[in-house]
Amino acid sequence: MKKIDRRIFLKGGLAGGAALAATGTAATAKGAGTFNGYPNSMGVLVDLTKCVGCRTCEAACNKEQGLPAPDKPFNDTSVFDEVREGGQKRRTTEKAYTVVNRYDVEGREGGPVYRKFQCNHCQEPACLTSCFVNAYKKTPEGAVIYNPKVCVGCRTCMVACPFYVPAYAYSSATNPVVKKCIMCYDTRLKFGRPPACVEACPQEVMTFGKRTDLIKLGHERIKANPGKYVDHLYGETEVGGTSWMYLSDVPFEKVGFDTTLGNQPIISYVKDFLGMVPVVLTVWPALFTGFHLLANRKEAKKKEEENKG
């Protein structure tokens, strides 16, 4: 009799030990997995001080991506006066993967600031993290692309994106999917060519190159022009870093940038929870079965004795 008891006790002990060990491994597993980006990924450095608001980038994007004709010509600057719901400026839509907005900054010499806006191609994209059908992919070239064939149109990525970039094909009744800039991956980036907007820009507002080189270039440009730029490269560290980065001569929050995002990738906020899921699914059943066996030991024994007697 005693022997069996001991065996059960040992069993319980083993299960507990295994559970502890498993929790230990899981803790290290979720602590790791920080991704610092593909080493040779490309990026774009946008110098806001150079943009003159000609909208050529918008036209180039429209042509390259085969998007529908615009509501107004691309050389029509009246779009800068348009105001959307809640006083918002223009946003990316299913028909326009990039838009330029005008910001009148008080006290700035040289007129308003124009800011081109498109997907920033995060190093650790929140859209990718949030997508439950795994439609998104961060390519080694730096682009965040997506597979519209698997997209179910749930729009979770639109909520997840810290920059409010993905747009939705509301116009499609049969197959509404998410639409956004893919850094011209299919037609240009994967062949080593710059996105269409970069090449089309007359002012060379955008510099295309290896992300690591662009970071150096950005800081060099700040240093070489004392007093001109804000000493910060927006996107170098924001939300874990983005492939598109920005230089500005006015505080970033004055020209539509969210400066409250922090430097943690969005995935970090859910990593702990997601790391727990496999632990819960594998360890908890074993652990609680063990507890159950231990707790019911006396009763089982009693029954056994009763049966005997």
Added chain:
Amino acid sequence: MGGRTRKVLGVTAMAALLSLAPHAGLAAGGPTTVELGTLSRLFAPVPFDHAKHTGLAGSCAECHHHTLGEAPVDPNCARCHRANQPAKSVACRECHPAERFGAEYLARLAANPQLYHTGKPGLKGAYHQKCLGCHRAMGGPSGCEDCHPMTEKGEAFYHTGKYAPAPHKGGHEE
């Protein structure tokens, strides 16, 4: 690039001047007009009135940097480039690549880690930054078509002119 074939009298004249009189002749003004057309596609070539601009700029170095042998205007350039060190060519395209982000040029940048001018603008960027920068600062003409009229290709590209979208119809008025 249809404009690439357009050879320009002004450029030839400038080259001739260069070969004949190193920079004594150029100090007097250089060519009178230069047609800037190597990148012309969406817009027609620019008939650049060189003589007019030499008077306005004050110094050749304002646009030609150190290449004519004048001391550069930018103190950052003056750290290395001094006066009396003219370059082999004064043409913009000799230093500013037309295909700034092409694989060939990017490979050249990557192959030489010692290279200093890694952020040098391409030809289109150099033209527009230099011309428009000055035009805006001095109140000169600054609309796209003030310098170069749009071509038909341009109209198609910008969805304007005869390619303009039909007027907005429907209940939603902006």
